[in-house]
Amino acid sequence: MASTCRAVIANLRTLQNPSFTRFPPCIPLTSRFFAVKQGFSSLRLNSNSSSFRRRSTKASMAEIVTPKSKGKVKVFDTEEDLAVALAKYAADLANKVTQERNSFTVVFSGGSLVKSLRKLVEQPYIDSVDWSKWHVFWVDERVVPKDHPDSNYLLAYNEFLSKVPIPAGNVYAINEALSAKGAADDYETCLKHLVKTKTLDQSQTTGFPKFDLMLMGMGPDGHIASLFPEHPLVQENEKWVASIKDSPKPPPERISFTLPVINSSANIALVVAGASKASAVYTALADVLNSEVLPVQLVAPEGELTWFLDKEAA
Protein backbone atom coordinates (compact mmCIF):
# COMPACT_ATOMS: atom_id res chain seq x y z
CA MET A 1 0.00 0.00 0.00
CA ALA A 2 1.32 3.41 -0.89
CA SER A 3 2.21 5.56 2.07
CA THR A 4 0.67 8.98 2.26
CA CYS A 5 3.02 10.50 4.77
CA ARG A 6 4.71 12.89 2.37
CA ALA A 7 1.54 14.08 0.75
CA VAL A 8 -0.02 14.88 4.06
CA ILE A 9 2.90 16.95 5.18
CA ALA A 10 3.11 18.76 1.87
CA ASN A 11 -0.56 19.66 1.97
CA LEU A 12 -0.40 20.97 5.49
CA ARG A 13 2.69 23.00 4.88
CA THR A 14 1.24 24.46 1.72
CA LEU A 15 -1.77 25.43 3.76
CA GLN A 16 0.29 27.11 6.42
CA ASN A 17 2.88 28.62 4.14
CA PRO A 18 2.00 28.99 0.48
CA SER A 19 5.67 29.36 -0.45
CA PHE A 20 6.16 25.62 0.13
CA THR A 21 5.65 23.50 -2.92
CA ARG A 22 3.17 20.68 -3.05
CA PHE A 23 4.76 17.26 -3.44
CA PRO A 24 3.32 14.01 -4.74
CA PRO A 25 2.54 11.22 -2.28
CA CYS A 26 5.31 9.05 -0.99
CA ILE A 27 4.99 6.32 -3.58
CA PRO A 28 5.43 2.87 -2.07
CA LEU A 29 6.92 4.65 -1.19
CA THR A 30 29.96 0.10 35.44
CA SER A 31 28.77 2.05 37.35
CA ARG A 32 31.61 4.47 37.79
CA PHE A 33 32.33 7.41 35.59
CA PHE A 34 35.15 9.85 35.58
CA ALA A 35 35.05 13.34 34.33
CA VAL A 36 37.65 14.81 32.03
CA LYS A 37 38.60 18.40 32.05
CA GLN A 38 37.21 20.43 29.19
CA GLY A 39 39.49 23.36 29.74
CA PHE A 40 37.51 24.66 32.69
CA SER A 41 36.31 22.18 35.22
CA SER A 42 35.80 18.56 35.96
CA LEU A 43 33.05 16.49 37.41
CA ARG A 44 32.91 13.17 39.12
CA LEU A 45 29.96 10.90 39.21
CA ASN A 46 30.23 7.92 41.46
CA SER A 47 27.27 5.66 41.35
CA ASN A 48 28.30 3.74 44.42
CA SER A 49 28.04 6.75 46.63
CA SER A 50 25.36 8.52 44.64
CA SER A 51 27.53 11.57 44.60
CA PHE A 52 28.09 13.99 41.81
CA ARG A 53 30.70 16.54 42.50
CA ARG A 54 31.71 19.61 40.60
CA ARG A 55 35.27 20.55 41.41
CA SER A 56 35.14 23.94 39.79
CA THR A 57 32.26 26.24 39.17
CA LYS A 58 33.97 28.29 36.49
CA ALA A 59 32.87 26.14 33.61
CA SER A 60 29.91 26.37 31.34
CA MET A 61 30.43 22.78 30.22
CA ALA A 62 32.09 19.64 31.44
CA GLU A 63 32.26 16.24 29.86
CA ILE A 64 31.96 12.94 31.66
CA VAL A 65 33.67 9.90 30.22
CA THR A 66 31.55 6.79 30.52
CA PRO A 67 31.77 3.23 29.24
CA LYS A 68 31.16 3.13 25.46
CA SER A 69 27.59 1.95 25.85
CA LYS A 70 26.73 5.05 27.89
CA GLY A 71 28.12 7.42 25.33
CA LYS A 72 29.52 10.87 25.88
CA VAL A 73 27.90 12.97 28.56
CA LYS A 74 28.07 16.74 28.22
CA VAL A 75 26.88 18.77 31.17
CA PHE A 76 26.13 22.48 30.84
CA ASP A 77 25.61 25.12 33.48
CA THR A 78 22.42 26.28 31.86
CA GLU A 79 19.89 25.13 29.29
CA GLU A 80 20.96 28.14 27.22
CA ASP A 81 24.54 26.81 27.08
CA LEU A 82 23.15 23.40 26.22
CA ALA A 83 21.14 24.84 23.33
CA VAL A 84 24.20 26.61 21.91
CA ALA A 85 26.30 23.43 22.02
CA LEU A 86 23.48 21.31 20.61
CA ALA A 87 23.18 23.63 17.62
CA LYS A 88 26.88 23.37 16.88
CA TYR A 89 26.83 19.59 17.28
CA ALA A 90 23.84 19.15 14.95
CA ALA A 91 25.11 21.62 12.33
CA ASP A 92 28.60 20.11 12.26
CA LEU A 93 27.21 16.59 11.96
CA ALA A 94 24.71 17.57 9.28
CA ASN A 95 27.42 19.29 7.25
CA LYS A 96 29.79 16.36 7.56
CA VAL A 97 27.17 13.79 6.55
CA THR A 98 25.87 15.98 3.73
CA GLN A 99 29.37 16.27 2.30
CA GLU A 100 29.81 12.52 2.42
CA ARG A 101 26.38 11.41 1.26
CA ASN A 102 24.65 14.48 -0.18
CA SER A 103 21.75 14.07 2.26
CA PHE A 104 21.09 14.05 5.98
CA THR A 105 18.35 12.06 7.72
CA VAL A 106 17.34 13.49 11.07
CA VAL A 107 14.68 12.41 13.54
CA PHE A 108 12.96 14.74 16.01
CA SER A 109 11.12 13.87 19.17
CA GLY A 110 8.45 16.13 20.54
CA GLY A 111 8.50 17.84 23.91
CA SER A 112 11.19 20.09 25.30
CA LEU A 113 13.78 18.88 22.79
CA VAL A 114 12.30 21.10 20.10
CA LYS A 115 12.83 24.29 22.10
CA SER A 116 16.40 23.24 22.82
CA LEU A 117 16.99 23.27 19.06
CA ARG A 118 16.25 26.99 18.81
CA LYS A 119 19.87 28.07 18.26
CA LEU A 120 20.13 25.92 15.16
CA VAL A 121 17.70 28.19 13.36
CA GLU A 122 19.69 31.29 14.32
CA GLN A 123 22.99 32.66 13.06
CA PRO A 124 25.58 31.37 12.40
CA TYR A 125 24.03 27.95 11.86
CA ILE A 126 20.99 28.89 9.85
CA ASP A 127 23.23 30.00 7.00
CA SER A 128 25.90 27.34 7.40
CA VAL A 129 23.60 24.36 6.87
CA ASP A 130 22.40 23.09 3.49
CA TRP A 131 18.77 22.62 4.50
CA SER A 132 17.83 21.29 1.08
CA LYS A 133 19.62 18.07 1.99
CA TRP A 134 17.73 17.47 5.21
CA HIS A 135 15.12 14.72 5.50
CA VAL A 136 13.07 15.07 8.67
CA PHE A 137 11.23 12.32 10.57
CA TRP A 138 9.59 11.90 13.98
CA VAL A 139 10.61 9.28 16.51
CA ASP A 140 7.07 9.45 17.87
CA GLU A 141 3.89 11.28 17.15
CA ARG A 142 0.53 11.74 18.77
CA VAL A 143 -2.40 10.70 16.58
CA VAL A 144 -4.13 14.07 16.60
CA PRO A 145 -4.78 16.61 13.85
CA LYS A 146 -1.71 18.48 12.72
CA ASP A 147 -3.05 21.76 14.05
CA HIS A 148 -3.76 20.26 17.49
CA PRO A 149 -1.65 21.61 20.37
CA ASP A 150 -0.52 18.04 21.19
CA SER A 151 0.89 17.43 17.73
CA ASN A 152 4.65 16.91 17.69
CA TYR A 153 4.57 18.00 14.06
CA LEU A 154 2.94 21.32 14.93
CA LEU A 155 5.51 21.97 17.63
CA ALA A 156 8.38 21.27 15.25
CA TYR A 157 6.72 23.32 12.52
CA ASN A 158 6.24 26.36 14.74
CA GLU A 159 9.65 26.24 16.40
CA PHE A 160 11.85 24.92 13.63
CA LEU A 161 10.53 23.84 10.25
CA SER A 162 8.80 27.12 9.46
CA LYS A 163 12.13 28.91 9.91
CA VAL A 164 14.31 26.91 7.52
CA PRO A 165 14.02 26.04 3.81
CA ILE A 166 13.75 22.27 4.09
CA PRO A 167 11.86 21.08 0.99
CA ALA A 168 8.31 20.10 1.92
CA GLY A 169 8.80 16.73 0.25
CA ASN A 170 11.64 15.96 2.65
CA VAL A 171 9.46 16.30 5.75
CA TYR A 172 7.83 12.98 6.65
CA ALA A 173 4.91 13.38 9.01
CA ILE A 174 2.39 10.71 9.88
CA ASN A 175 -1.04 10.41 8.31
CA GLU A 176 -3.13 11.16 11.37
CA ALA A 177 -6.36 10.62 9.46
CA LEU A 178 -5.72 6.90 9.93
CA SER A 179 -6.14 4.90 13.12
CA ALA A 180 -3.07 4.70 15.35
CA LYS A 181 -2.27 1.27 13.93
CA GLY A 182 -2.94 2.45 10.39
CA ALA A 183 -0.71 5.49 10.87
CA ALA A 184 2.12 3.34 12.29
CA ASP A 185 1.89 0.85 9.40
CA ASP A 186 1.75 3.71 6.91
CA TYR A 187 4.84 5.36 8.41
CA GLU A 188 6.69 2.04 8.34
CA THR A 189 5.76 1.61 4.67
CA CYS A 190 7.08 5.09 4.02
CA LEU A 191 10.40 4.27 5.73
CA LYS A 192 10.72 1.01 3.79
CA HIS A 193 10.22 2.88 0.55
CA LEU A 194 12.88 5.40 1.50
CA VAL A 195 15.30 2.60 2.34
CA LYS A 196 14.59 1.01 -1.03
CA THR A 197 15.27 4.26 -2.85
CA LYS A 198 18.38 4.77 -0.71
CA THR A 199 17.18 8.05 0.74
CA LEU A 200 17.46 6.32 4.08
CA ASP A 201 20.38 4.13 5.10
CA GLN A 202 19.88 0.62 6.42
CA SER A 203 21.90 -0.98 9.16
CA GLN A 204 23.96 -3.85 7.78
CA THR A 205 23.89 -5.37 11.24
CA THR A 206 20.19 -5.24 12.10
CA GLY A 207 18.39 -4.56 8.80
CA PHE A 208 16.50 -1.70 10.46
CA PRO A 209 16.72 1.82 9.06
CA LYS A 210 19.78 3.74 10.11
CA PHE A 211 19.15 7.43 10.61
CA ASP A 212 22.07 9.83 10.60
CA LEU A 213 20.87 11.56 13.74
CA MET A 214 18.10 11.09 16.29
CA LEU A 215 17.45 14.11 18.46
CA MET A 216 15.52 12.83 21.45
CA GLY A 217 14.20 14.09 24.72
CA MET A 218 13.34 11.99 27.76
CA GLY A 219 10.38 12.21 30.09
CA PRO A 220 10.79 12.45 33.89
CA ASP A 221 9.74 8.78 34.08
CA GLY A 222 12.61 7.74 31.78
CA HIS A 223 10.46 7.29 28.68
CA ILE A 224 11.91 7.99 25.28
CA ALA A 225 9.85 8.40 22.11
CA SER A 226 6.51 6.84 23.13
CA LEU A 227 8.19 3.89 24.83
CA PHE A 228 7.04 4.06 28.43
CA PRO A 229 8.32 2.17 31.48
CA GLU A 230 6.79 -1.29 31.80
CA HIS A 231 4.77 -0.93 28.61
CA PRO A 232 4.90 -3.96 26.27
CA LEU A 233 5.84 -1.70 23.34
CA VAL A 234 9.34 -1.49 24.78
CA GLN A 235 9.76 -5.19 23.91
CA GLU A 236 8.71 -4.84 20.28
CA ASN A 237 11.60 -6.05 18.16
CA GLU A 238 10.18 -6.75 14.73
CA LYS A 239 8.15 -3.72 13.72
CA TRP A 240 9.87 -0.52 12.69
CA VAL A 241 7.00 1.67 13.80
CA ALA A 242 4.38 0.62 16.35
CA SER A 243 1.18 2.08 17.72
CA ILE A 244 0.05 2.63 21.26
CA LYS A 245 -3.51 3.33 22.38
CA ASP A 246 -2.95 3.50 26.13
CA SER A 247 -0.09 5.93 26.54
CA PRO A 248 0.24 6.77 30.24
CA LYS A 249 1.00 10.33 29.17
CA PRO A 250 -1.82 11.97 27.21
CA PRO A 251 -2.83 11.88 24.47
CA PRO A 252 -3.29 8.09 24.63
CA GLU A 253 -3.03 7.31 20.89
CA ARG A 254 0.42 7.57 19.45
CA ILE A 255 2.91 5.97 17.13
CA SER A 256 6.54 5.34 17.98
CA PHE A 257 9.73 4.06 16.45
CA THR A 258 10.64 0.81 18.13
CA LEU A 259 13.78 0.30 20.17
CA PRO A 260 15.68 -1.61 17.45
CA VAL A 261 15.13 1.29 15.03
CA ILE A 262 16.28 3.78 17.63
CA ASN A 263 19.34 1.67 18.39
CA SER A 264 20.29 1.26 14.73
CA SER A 265 21.00 5.00 14.51
CA ALA A 266 24.36 6.37 13.46
CA ASN A 267 24.05 9.08 16.12
CA ILE A 268 21.70 9.77 18.98
CA ALA A 269 21.61 12.98 20.99
CA LEU A 270 19.69 12.62 24.24
CA VAL A 271 18.78 16.11 25.31
CA VAL A 272 17.60 16.44 28.90
CA ALA A 273 17.12 19.55 31.01
CA GLY A 274 15.53 20.25 34.36
CA ALA A 275 15.58 18.83 37.87
CA SER A 276 12.47 16.73 37.32
CA LYS A 277 14.54 14.45 35.10
CA ALA A 278 17.59 14.06 37.34
CA SER A 279 16.45 10.81 38.88
CA ALA A 280 15.95 9.07 35.52
CA VAL A 281 19.26 10.47 34.24
CA TYR A 282 21.01 9.08 37.29
CA THR A 283 19.34 5.69 36.88
CA ALA A 284 20.45 5.55 33.26
CA LEU A 285 24.01 6.75 33.65
CA ALA A 286 24.83 5.01 36.88
CA ASP A 287 23.17 1.82 35.64
CA VAL A 288 21.06 1.54 38.73
CA LEU A 289 19.57 -1.91 38.84
CA ASN A 290 15.92 -1.59 39.66
CA SER A 291 13.42 -4.32 39.02
CA GLU A 292 12.00 -2.08 36.34
CA VAL A 293 14.40 -1.06 33.57
CA LEU A 294 13.66 2.39 32.20
CA PRO A 295 13.34 2.69 28.41
CA VAL A 296 16.15 5.28 28.43
CA GLN A 297 18.45 2.64 29.93
CA LEU A 298 17.98 0.59 26.76
CA VAL A 299 19.32 3.26 24.43
CA ALA A 300 22.53 1.84 22.96
CA PRO A 301 22.97 2.87 19.34
CA GLU A 302 25.18 1.18 16.78
CA GLY A 303 26.83 4.56 16.38
CA GLU A 304 27.47 7.36 18.85
CA LEU A 305 25.36 8.35 21.82
CA THR A 306 25.80 11.86 23.22
CA TRP A 307 23.94 13.17 26.24
CA PHE A 308 23.29 16.89 26.48
CA LEU A 309 22.37 17.66 30.08
CA ASP A 310 21.95 20.86 31.98
CA LYS A 311 23.21 21.07 35.54
CA GLU A 312 19.74 20.51 36.96
CA ALA A 313 19.23 17.25 35.10
CA ALA A 314 22.74 16.06 35.84
Ligand SMILES: O=C1O[C@H](COP(=O)(O)O)[C@@H](O)[C@H](O)[C@H]1O
Ligand atom coordinates in the same frame (compact mmCIF):
# COMPACT_ATOMS: atom_id res chain seq x y z
O1 LIG B 1 5.29 12.67 25.12
C1 LIG B 1 6.45 12.90 24.82
O2 LIG B 1 7.34 13.12 25.80
C2 LIG B 1 8.76 13.03 25.58
C3 LIG B 1 9.44 13.88 26.65
O3 LIG B 1 8.92 15.19 26.58
P1 LIG B 1 9.52 16.37 27.48
O4 LIG B 1 8.62 17.56 27.21
O5 LIG B 1 9.48 15.91 28.90
O6 LIG B 1 10.91 16.61 27.00
C4 LIG B 1 9.16 13.42 24.17
O7 LIG B 1 10.51 13.15 23.96
C5 LIG B 1 8.25 12.67 23.19
O8 LIG B 1 8.62 12.93 21.87
C6 LIG B 1 6.85 13.11 23.42
O9 LIG B 1 5.93 12.53 22.51
